[in-house]
Amino acid sequence: MSLARLDIAFSILTLAFGVWILSHALHYGISSDIGPGSGTFPMIAGLFVTLFSAATLVRAVRERKVASDSAQDRVSLAEIAKIAGILVMIALYVGLFQSLGAFLPLPLLMIGISLVIEWRTDFGWLVKLAVISVAFTVACYFIFADFLRVLLPVGPLGF
């Protein structure tokens, strides 16, 4: 998908968002008995977002015809897939965080993210990845749990 089209879509989104902020600002009240109301600053923020989004939308539509179609000006599905994959890995880790503890699933998170970024299944690479992930997990334990005394959830194995 071209960045020019995404720019237009994002401008429409922020324009709608700005209008939404303004509607809530009016609901909170612009003025009160003691001066500006709770809605005054949201109104300012909403106005900035709305007016300048409208300006960027108009400019983006005008410039769409002369926008380049080079690879640098596009967002590839591979790029989006990598980001989505990383977010899924983070979500899975968050799901396992309380039940398995902070450190047990951490190597799996790191290996998963690495494979999402670069799918390599040769044995030597996987072993290297596993060693680095476990070593870093141990380092995180000593830095966060031991040195900084961050209270992290404990899993079934006691860490």
Place this chain on the structure above:
Amino acid sequence: METIDLLLNGLSGAFLPQNLLAVLVGVLLGLAVGALPALGPAAGVAILLPAIVNLDPTMAIAGLAGVYYGAMYGGAITSILIGVPGDSAAMMTVLDGYPMARRGEAGRALGMAVYASFVGGMIALVLMTFLSAWIARAALAFGPAEMTALIVLALCLVTVLGGSDPLKGFVALGLGLWVAMIGLDPISGIPRFTFSNIHLLDGIDFTIVVVGMYGLGQMFAELGSSETGGRSTANYSMASLFPRLSDFLRCKWHLVTSALIGFFIGVLPGAGATAATVFAYATAKRFSKTPEEFGKGSIEGVAAPESANNAASYSAMIPLFTLGIPGSGTTAVMLGGLLMLGLEPGPRLFSQQPEFIWTLIGTFYVGNVVLVFLTLLLIPALAALVFIRISLLFPIVVAVVFFGIYSVNYNVADVGICAIFGLAGYVLTRLQYPMLPVLLGVILGPLLERAIRRSLIISDGDVTIFWSSAISAIVLAIAAALLLWAIVGPLIRALIGRRRASA
């Protein structure tokens, strides 16, 4: 004389073991972050932020500042060795540093980058020592109306100067101000934009926003632009890192003038180290005896931007500590750190906590000296970092981000919010929306709202309180002019373009 006495006391405090350790950790992290193309100093400071919240304030800020100026040293490494700037402030170093490396003079370029960084840093520190105290004294005369005007000007300056597109900058500012509104109204106490979620009643912690946008967001953006594997190595010898006297003599005036340019431009909110290096490079080329060599591997082309970017990194901290207004993205993150530690940056910090300020300035001197030796010693290791695969680096970054964010409120939901801001940072970066206005909106928005609403309550709603003094009137007029220029400027340029096309 008083300033020198204060500095000497500060230096003695800087040599305390815990402060030396903080400086060492900070500069090492800064060197690594600066050397890595995927992360900038703002990301480095952001990632360290959750870890410093329980430390002594001097240690914490000394460490964070060490990341900032350490990254200025480290940024030259990737610029010279592989032609990719480690951060935006190192981009001008690529123009001459990389050609020098390609013809076998990587060591000479790296050595000059280190010494230019040291000279630029030292000149800036001396100026900072004497000017900071003066600015802080002058700032004590600023009342609420003047500070309000200054915050408005800083927001406009950063938005207009800090990116290439003021229109998108103001959208970003509006989004940042909105994020700051989430939570309870500080004066009336009613919930705003909380979506009936109790986790949002306290608002969104600044750390979560900045780590998400700068830490994860930049990482996501890098996924789309770079290869995942390593790069080819460059060869140089340790002996070649040591400078030649002829290089020093040739570059001596460039080092001084570039440091001064870097210092005075870096102190302007929004301008930052990047703009300083561009001006310094252009000035060095203009006054060089061999301007035709610039862009093809001139040692002066390495010395000038490196001196400037280090000077700017120190001067960007002056408005932060004296006025409470950050001058760059990294100092915006540092402001979040100061607030987390319970410190209120501004003129009163100098008068109420002089020991903290002068010990901190002392650590800057120590850090700048330490960096020369550390950088030279660690260049081989830092060069190896440059070639680390992203598929190994990014999982480590995500893990550090996760633990860091969780440690802020011990709430795993914060990690999800951080990931959302990471996605937002990615979208903004790809669509060329600047992130700095978002961050300043988040940090300065609540301060601005409280200041304006309290002032209007005191004046019974009389808005003339904001231009009742000459200072606030002039500052607000400049801010209004900037805002107007951002709106009218593109229209005028479009009109001129149409007239030329039809002519």
